[in-house]
Amino acid sequence: MxxxxxxxxxxxxxxxxxxxxxxxxxxxxxxxxxxxxxxxxxxxxxxxxxxxxxxxxxxxxxxxxxxxxxxxxxxxxxxxxxxxxxxxxxxxxxxxxxxxxxxxxxxxxxxxxxxxxxSACVTALVASGIPCEHFFFEGFLPRKHGERVRRLRELAAIPGALLFYESPHRIEATLVAIAEVFPARCVALCRELTKLHEEVLRDRAPELLETVRARGELRGEMVVVVAPPTADELASRTSIPVDACETDPDEALRGDIREALAAGEPASAIAKRLSQRYSRRKREVYDLVLELQDA
The missing domain is CATH 3.40.1010.10 (Tetrapyrrole methylase, N-terminal domain)
Known part of the structure; x- marks a missing residue:
């Protein structure tokens, strides 16, 4: 044998x-x-x-x-x-x-x-001191301000803490969007986790933005933790606009893929980013990217 x-x-x-x-x-x-x-x-x-x-x-x-x-x-x-x-x-x-x-x-x-x-996201969640019975990990938000704000509004009704990864050169822009969408929520900025200069900055979103602006350049990879919505905030978001119900999520995904391809973004990066945004399997989105790329 x-x-x-x-x-x-x-x-x-x-x-x-x-x-x-x-x-x-x-x-x-x-x-x-x-x-x-x-x-x-x-x-x-x-x-x-x-x-x-x-x-x-x-x-x-x-x-x-x-x-x-x-x-x-x-x-x-x-x-x-x-x-x-x-x-x-x-x-x-x-x-x-x-x-x-x-x-x-x-x-x-x-x-x-x-x-x-x-895991940086779990470490930050615990270090933030923000209630963590329920949480949603988003990863990186979109690069453009309008898309970033739109995505934050989509996440606003999630009844738990929101976690985002961010880099030093984009952190101020991300906090601008968060302060615009969640002006009353507490936000924690966690950076240099487990390192010598680990730091957690925590305040209401607008005040935290001003603190970061006053500090100037911050170094190190960062995790942003946004507190869950209050009961009143959730109640105010229960109604869904009619046009949101009529939106075809597949067509919206295809539109975002076409825009990213036109901008020259690599296929794997598109799949990674949009699979998080649309809560789809990364492989499924990647196959769709290749389909549209060859079309």
Whole structure:
């Protein structure tokens, strides 16, 4: 009888969001076991592996290339290799391109094992002091002010805290939109989480905006936590405009995809952003992007 070849697997590995002391022994073992490590930025992950005294081949899998490399990686796993995927920080697939590889592996029947680790959104939610019995993670808001405000208004009726990721150069613009839509809500800006200069700024949205403007440039990746709506606010939003009922969500999605393609945005980035906005599977949106791209 011929030798039975064993299928490999995919490790999805959570990594520290700032403090290397948060790396788990299980995460280190997953890296040691892997035949190769996929990552967003090879420079970031090479430093992490060096800290662990581990040497493994690195494969860049950021949002620009992961869709094209996923089939080859799946073939390697089907042939018996073990692949580990790590984001630059935090849990892969959470506002992250790793979901493309996870989907491809599962569709091919490859075992996917998640190695839990730190998560910036959950860490910020707890650090914010804002009630967190219920919460909704949005990821990054749209780049344009009008689209950003429209999306915030769509989220206004969610009966829980709202969480957003943001970068230093866009934080003021995001707080402008939040103050416009939620002027009475408490907002927490959490930055440099788990690092030496961790900071949580908390105030009503307009006041927090003024504080950030007065502080000037802020550094580090950020998470914005918006308090849940009050009962009165929810009651005022119970009526749904007629035109909102008549809107075809698929056509609205197609319109946003066409606009993004015209602007030159990469297909994988479009799928990531719009799958969050429309609460659709990233793979489904990505297939639609390719369909419209070829049309």
């Amino acid at each position: 011929g030798e039975i070849k064993r299928m490999g697997r995919l490790y999805v590995v959570g990594t520290p969001i700032g403090n290397l002391g948060d790396l788990t022994p299980r995460a280190a073992e997953a890296f040691r076991t892997a035949d190769a490590v996929c990552c967003e930025d090879t420079r970031v992950t090479s430093k992490l592996l060096a800290h662990l005294d581990i040497s493994r081949p690195l494969v860049r899998c950021d949002e620009n290339v992961i869709a094209t490399r996923a089939p080859q990686l799946v073939e390697r796993m089907l042939a018996g290799e073990t692949i580990a995927f790590a984001s630059d920080a935090g849990m892969p697939s959470v506002s992250d391109p790793g979901q493309v590889l996870v989907d491809a592996a599962r569709e091919a029947g490859v075992d996917v094992e998640v190695v839990p680790g730190p």
